[in-house]
Amino acid sequence: MMEPMEVDHPVRTSLSARCVYQLRLFFVALQFFTRIPIPRWVGFDERWLQHASRYFPAVGIVVALVCALVYVLASLFWNQSVAVLLSMGAGIYLTGAFHEDGFADTCDGFGGGVTEERVLEIMKDSRIGAYGAIGIGLMLALKWMTLASLPSPSVVVALLIVHPFSRLAAISLVWRMNYAKANGKAKPIGQEMSNGEFCIAGATALLPMVLLGLTEWMSWEAIAAGVLLATIASLWLARMFQRRIGGYTGDCLGAVQQVAEVTFYLGILAALAY
Template sequence: MSREWQAFWLAIGFLTRVPMLIQIDYSQRLMNQSSLYFPIVGLFLGVCYAGTYTLLTLAFSPLTSALLVVILHLWLTGAFHEDGLADSVDALGGGHTIEKRLEIMKDSRIGTYGTVALVMALALKVALLTEVNPTWLALLAAPMVARLTPLLIMGYLPYVTDPDKSKSKPVADGFSRARLTIAATFTVFASLVLTVFEPWLLLWGLCATLGVALVWGGYLRSQLGGYTGDSLGASVVFSELVLLLGLAI
């Protein structure tokens, strides 16, 4: 139980800027175990976003409130997944070989493809948040559902890139499919509970996780031969957008 508690806080420290309030006996195995808690960390973020949005709408318009919540998201997560999206699109758009794509992906600079993808993704997210009803439910569910997608991709694709220089190496090495099953079960159960407020949530949640994992994962297999840490971050952004698109219909 002590190791699981540490794994939970390590997941928070890995995915957010929230300081870890306990001492962590860090190891690669513990980092691997922390993947189980990614959807739970997403639910924690969702509670923060939904609560903040509800309070903001008491003083501001839905559009302004949505923009402020997205800013809060970027601050809380350090734009972790958005950075992965920009790097992935730059690499896949500008590289003609696997080696060149991986080289571009490691470059800290952002190019035209990544800039356009990042701006459009954030603009679309804000637009969809003003259309979905209730918005608080979308803000609550999307971070949780989306953080299951990278675990699904890790479950069936090989890891590519230089493992010694990658932040996601500890999660990728020896990824546990048993813990993936637990994480998926938690996400499905939580989505079922939330269908009280939105009957279509579970369906669109499956599209956002399985659909993105299959389509984006298949594309990564054809273009890179597997996944990278940046491409996992991009999968979170894609999953959130798919879920919001579905809920906005």
């Protein structure tokens, strides 16, 4: 008689058992990266985070849907600038400023540290410094201005495309790089990521992009421009991380997500303006 499937090591049993396992991994990722409560039956084991990283872009779709809904509702009562700001606030609250905090810590660490040890020490400090405050302020202002400058229908489309893709950019560091320190908040998802898991993440991130492109809600030129800028920015950051600290940390993942997000918006805006 076939043994029951282990929750932390899926085997080829029934289709329903495999689907339940994948659903559990999605909910674990959702719990880790957002404030959204998950069903009690999911449970939690830190080892599941190792495999739940494949659903990081799927979490981005959930965040994008919430941000888009807030934007649409706010647009009924206020102008676009206010609606965009409220949408951004909803996203920050939903994720607990998880990625913004990582970006600020990365600015502090790489801005104020010279040696690898000093960079990691600064990034570990929960206090925000001048580099972090200035960096996150400029990042949020640029994101707000860029989205507010897009045509109103394009804002919703951009959110649905960019949130999952920017998280794919972040998780690519887990796939191709080594974790830079022995302990940290990203260690459970930073030990390894198989090619198959990255393919699942990639397919999830590209699905909204392909669907919205095929339905002509956004031009392929705008999508390509966003992908190009976000990819260049992510590769530049990955190279800097590798050179300065020999890998990445959880804060580095947040920084890549934020930079990939805003550069994608910039690419869309440039293409639409042209």
